[in-house]
Amino acid sequence: MDLAAGKLMVHERRSIRHVDPILVAAAIGLAVIGLFAIYSATHQSLAAVGLDPGRFVKRQVTFLAVGAIVLMLALSFDYRLLKVYAGMIYVSSVVLLVLVATGIVFVAGMRAKSPLVLDTVRRTSRAMKPLALKSAGMPGANASVIRHVGRRTGRAYETPVGAVATDDGFVTPEVLEWYARFAEGQPGVLVVEATGIRDVASGPLLRIGDDRFIPGLQALVETIRERSRGRTRLFIQILDFVTVRRRPEPERFFGRYLAITDSLRGQLALWLDDPRWREAPEDNVREFLLTADRVTIETVLTDRELEALDYGYRERIWDLHLPHVRELPRLLPAFFAEAARRAREAGFDGVELHYAHAYTMASFLSRLNVRTDGYGGSRENRVRLPLEVLAAVRARVGDDYVVGIRYLGDEVIEGGSDLDDAIWFGVRFAAAGVDYLSVSKGGRFEDAKQPKIGEAVYPYTGASGYECMPTVLSDARGPFGRNVPLAAAIRRAIRDAGLQTPLVTSGGITTFDQAEGILERGEADCVAAARQTLADPDWFRKIRLGYGELVRRCEFTNYCEGLDQRHKQVTCKLWDRKFEPGDPVVSLANDGRRRLSAPSWSPPGEAGVDAPAG
Ligand SMILES: Cc1cc2nc3c(=O)[nH]c(=O)nc-3n(C[C@H](O)[C@H](O)[C@H](O)COP(=O)(O)O)c2cc1C
Numbered sequence: 001m002d003l004a005a006g007k008l009m010v011h012e013r014r015s016i017r018h019v020d021p022i023l024v025a026a027a028i029g030l031a032v033i034g035l036f037a038i039y040s041a042t043h044q045s046l047a048a049v050g051l052d053p054g055r056f057v058k059r060q061v062t063f064l065a066v067g068a069i070v071l072m073l074a075l076s077f078d079y080r081l082l083k084v085y086a087g088m089i090y091v092s093s094v095v096l097l098v099l100v101a102t103g104i105v106f107v108a109g110m111r112a113k114s115p116l117v118l119d120t121v122r123r124t125s126r127a128m129k130p131l132a133l134k135s136a137g138m139p140g141a142n143a144s145v146i147r148h149v150g151r152r153t154g155r156a157y158e159t160p161v162g163a164v165a166t167d168d169g170f171v172t173p174e175v176l177e178w179y180a181r182f183a184e185g186q187p188g189v190l191v192v193e194a195t196g197i198r199d200v201a202s203g204p205l206l207r208i209g210d211d212r213f214i215p216g217l218q219a220l221v222e223t224i225r226e227r228s229r230g231r232t233r234l235f236i237q238i239l240d241f242v243t244v245r246r247r248p249e250p251e252r253f254f255g256r257y258l259a260i261t262d263s264l265r266g267q268l269a270l271w272l273d274d275p276r277w278r279e280a281p282e283d284n285v286r287e288f289l290l291t292a293d294r295v296t297i298e299t300v301l302t303d304r305e306l307e308a309l310d311y312g313y314r315e316r317i318w319d320l321h322l323p324h325v326r327e328l329p330r331l332l333p334a335f336f337a338e339a340a341r342r343a344r345e346a347g348f349d350g351v352e353l354h355y356a357h358a359y360t361m362a363s364f365l366s367r368l369n370v371r372t373d374g375y376g377g378s379r380e381n382r383v384r385l386p387l388e389v390l391a392a393v394r395a396r397v398g399d400d401y402v403v404g405i406r407y408l409g410d411e412v413i414e415g416g417s418d419l420d421d422a423i424w425f426g427v428r429f430a431a432a433g434v435d436y437l438s439v440s441k442g443g444r445f446e447d448a449k450q451p452k453i454g455e456a457v458y459p460y461t462g463a464s465g466y467e468c469m470p471t472v473l474s475d476a477r478g479p480f481g482r483n484v485p486l487a488a489a490i491r492r493a494i495r496d497a498g499l500q501t502p503l504v505t506s507g508g509i510t511t512f513d514q515a516e517g518i519l520e521r522g523e524a525d526c527v528a529a530a531r532q533t534l535a536d537p538d539w540f541r542k543i544r545l546g547y548g549e550l551v552r553r554c555e556f557t558n559y560c561e562g563l564d565q566r567h568k569q570v571t572c573k574l575w576d577r578k579f580e581p582g583d584p585v586v587s588l589a590n591d592g593r594r595r596l597s598a599p600s601w602s603p604p605g606e607a608g609v610d611a612p613a614g
């Protein structure tokens, strides 16, 4: 028996060593496919709920990959170990799948909370309730939902690349078509994109810096009145910006743009330990710098010169050595006031002063503003020009006209203004009689990514840019309602000061319940949506009329913003190639592959269903 048992053991050990290579290859193949499937499922579901899939998935996949390698090693030694490691892989896969399933349930829960089907009673909701911003200017306007969608993000740089607009700043048929489609959704208020207040080339921006722009803007107002059936109030956002140039070719920078100063020559003399550089002719200095190594360049150029080389030249509002920058406090109140007067003449219901993101007025409010002429440094000094502009605009358009301000609740940059500043400014703006405050976040140049040569720096590429237009590739909070706490805190302070100025919040607002919750909790008085409105200009109307299940939900992947960044015509990926039966002739983008406006929608039996708003 013993002998037989011994034979049996030898036989078993032999069969363990005998491993079929085809089976092993198949097992490895299956493991790889399984890993990939788990990876993408986890990635998708975590991203959808706003967790950071990157770190989470990397950790799990590393764990599984290590397991798979150990398994392969084990295979070459002993079959029994295979069982152990296969078990490990199996258990960790199950754990992962449970996590994935939780994520999916989470997403499903969020979707269930969204206003997919609304039938009755919604007219009594806060989001549907009219909010009188100005009794004379906006009688009964349903202003609780503001749409804020520009064709492009109003960048401040000098290149005249305009995919839709012409570079002369006039309203074009494409501009009319763009806004007409949003008007069809009948939002309470539509804020027309950042529009330049000066009569200077402003790239692709619309302009309002001269009376010759009024007829075009008038046509825009009429179009929106007609297409919204008079239900939408129309504001226009007006802005100023300082110069930002494209990142130059090093040859052009050293050959032409860089000023060869005595100080630069001095730096060269010091660094190269050769006093002759102090007297060197300009051409020699340029020639030398063109071929100099990076360490030399970084040593002899000032920070601003280096920035001009690496990112493109960018003015600061505290560059007091530049006469036109020094003059800003003298010039801007009149520029803004005249622009507002034109807006009123064109028929807009109000103006929104753009004090947010990367532009002139936001820079005056910034803690980085170190102007020494009484308009920088302390909070009192930083808010001085913004208040002077507000006063000048008010004096020009009168008390019966809506004048709002959009500004930053937090700049989200190192050394920049934060919520404390924003609260302090908000109370001052409210006390000065602004009609509403719209709170945004970030979108600054300071932390923007380096552009490619020939492109301009784009203020929505860094951390502050992310906060301005957050995406699903996010942290635990996700892109949803990230700015609400800022508006809520500012609102509380304004109420504590005994003022009733309405607060508008925006950023990742995408469902009715979310909007309604914000209003119910008193975190803001109006909710605004840009990308959700881009995804589906009819979203709120659909909800109001009981067709919530038809809402196209924004996916917050910023395809639209990516187009803007590459100077292409802005469209939404959810519109692409969607040609509905009965659509009127569809205009396509220059590339011929994307429709230029959202698919049309009207409720069945339209006239009967869509009762007058408010
Ligand atoms: C295509 C596009 C154009 C925009 N244009 C402007 C603009 O002209 N002025 C402005 O203050 N914000 C502009 N924004 C920013 C939005 O107003 C908003 O603050 C931001 O997108 C976050 O809100 P959301 O999550 O509802 O999109 C734009 C955003 C997009 C996507």
Ligand code: SF4
Residues within 6 Å of the ligand: 531, 532, 534, 535, 553, 554, 555, 556, 557, 558, 559, 560, 561, 571, 572, 573, 574
């Ligand atoms: S392109 Fe993406 S992020 Fe932009 S509006 Fe459409 S779904 Fe939203």
